[in-house]
Amino acid sequence: MRKFYWLALTMVFVLAFGGMAMAQYAGVFDNPFSWDDTDTWNDYYGNYDAHVGDDGLVFYHDVDAVNPGNYTNLEDLNRNYTPDTANSAKQKAEITINAKAYIPCFLEMKLTGNQGTTGVISYGSGAEGSTTASGYELVFDNEIGGYLDENWNSLGHGTNVEINPGTGVYIGACDIFAVEVMSNDDYRYEVEAAALTQGSNLLPMHMRSSVDSGSSWLAGYDTFGAAAPNTEVIYNGSAGNKLEALHNFRVPYNMSTAQGQYNGQITFRAVTI
Template sequence: MKKMLVLALALVFMLSGAVMAQYSGTFDDHFDVDLSSEFTEGDYIGYEDLDGSGLVYFNEVDSDNPGIYTNLEQFNRSGYYDVNGTNDDNRQKVEITLPVEAYIPCFLEMRLTGNQGTTSAISYGPGAQGSTNASGYLMVFDNELGGYLDDEWQSLGYGSNVAINPGDDVFIGSCDIFAVEVISNDKYAYEVESDVLNGVAGANGETLPMYMRTDLGGGWLANDFVFNAPKTFHRERNAGVKLEALHNFKVPFGMNTVHGEYNGQVIFRAMTI
């Protein structure tokens, strides 16, 4: 019976092919269903393959011109009628998958604060990098400003002519404690880079190492970081995690520390990794 039904339906589609082209569906430019290549007179083999999709077929009966259609009123379709269910096994469904992509630019900011001056640097987006100098403030080691410190960073006194003897455990402190803040929406690294200070004038040819202690929010770290050669202090943070650091500096005041002026620089750096 199924084979008979297939042949009869094929005949209906063949005879009503001109009517199918007139269908006006939901879409303004609907599919133009052309079955001429599938059905030729006396040949319905292609119908078996096409019927597998079960999707775009339309038929219309013209009541003003009876007799041009094959009516199948006596067919019992109960054995072939599909009932749509409510689960994925037997419901009808079509879907279209659309790929989605999002691109979030990178943001990186660092702020340095010291002796009443602040410098901020912000990088927007990939490849944005550069360097700037702090303006209006600087790091100074002077017995009248930072004063004298001991091994434990405790003050020994300060002044122009304070009676502090040079020694292996005596230092001159920086004029200030410097604060650094860094934030990014990407994983990033924070660095402090420096070298020995180089003597000029009366100390020409001499070098002066620099000691740095750091507090990353949990108190001062146990060990000082010593710039007695080109060195870099390095820490890393994940995206969205703010880094807050305090840095204090000192230089030795020993009998072998030659009197005079010494110059150098400290670089505070933040970069995505």
């Protein structure tokens, strides 16, 4: 794309008083600069509206609709500016305008689990991307994740494993889930869940987390044991720093937990702060 430069060749001040405009004064410039922006608009801004309809992109279109002026070089370009003139000192002609750059927020999170990956990208302020993963689940089953001890070590798996329910015995999740988060803003990463339920029966769920690719795990583990959702903050990140988190889950296997299917949900969430 060719670069182009805008030249300010003159300025015209229109003063209004009591609702009536005074006579226009243009100094020695008899004919105010008037520029047909058609070619420039077609050459450089043909795709200007290409992303207006994007779900995750928020535009700030601040246009002076009251009086855009007769000397706006690109009539159709959305802009918001306030020109300032400096105080005169001796003999000087000077125009100062404020320059502002609006960098939209970018927030991306990717969840990888058993046989599936789900990604969400949020473009721009106020864009909230929420979705439910399809094709894979967080499953606790003796045939898949098998049994774990208190220290998260496997005790084996199978259809008819001869392991007794009791204190310190758990059924592990079908996979260790990996989460990646990246943003150009400071962000918080958290996990929200409640106990799994079977009617009025509650099945607590334990989660341990690592933020260094599994080299170490955060102290202890988080317990989702109530009927109401609980939120656990895992990580606070700064702009430009990528988070790579791992999560391992388990549920207790003991005589106080009734046999049967339990259901629930878990939400992995990244929020700019």
